[in-house]
Amino acid sequence: MTDAEVTECLARGREGDDKAILELFHYMYPHVTKLVQANLPARESAEDLIQQVCIKVMSHLDQFSGKVPFLHWVSRIAVNTCLNQIRHEKRRPEVRLADLSEDESKVVEHLAASPGDLDASDYVGSKELVDKLLVTLRPADRLLMRLMYLEGRHVDEIASLTGWNKSLIKVRAFRARAQLRRRYSLLMKESP
């Protein structure tokens, strides 16, 4: 969908056109899904959260000023909805080497054995291992690590998505990174 098409759809959507709303839903669905699945709180259904975000977006179309791209605005709503959901999450499990799958253990071994980048065969294992490591962090730190290291977003972008100020993001990122380092070191110590 081009920018002009999105603008036109938004105008029709604000007037209550069902077809335009449906088009917008199809347009934003992959984006919302990616964000929600990346920041999904434990024990929460992705589908419910995606539905919640989409309804929020559609019900507040008249609040979209058009100063930022539509998907950027949608991202902000999705991130804030996830943050609200995970704010009260208390349980943060420990990661032990014995809990890792075969693929994840291989990734740990490969990382320790060679200084180069990992092979494509290790990508899925790496993703699972990172997910397990991130679950040990506080929800806000987890979100920050994902945005920063997995999605490669810049501090400015994270600030506009989350509403946190840049100093807070830097401090939080530093602390979260230190925690990840500690958890990963423990794993390495356990590894033979």
Next chain:
Amino acid sequence: MNPIDDQLNRLFKAAAKGEPDSAPTIPYGLETRVMAAWHAAKTREIGSWDMGLLVKGLIVACVIMVISFWPALTTEITASNPFADFLNLTDSTVSSDDAP
């Protein structure tokens, strides 16, 4: 660089590549549920607008009532004047004198 940091960086780099690229398919029924919820939200919005209009209408009606009752109220006050009967009598006398 710290070897642990280096390993973490490589781990994140590989994990970012492990993210699924394909567009997810919309689960069965989600589209209908979202549209139904949007319709419900829209209806609620219209309902609240109607309620606001009703309240405004009631206020305007009250103002009109007060304005229309005002002359009657002032007449009532005049009627409680002790000289009102005397003045009325004088008026009627004057008007009967003028009669042919």
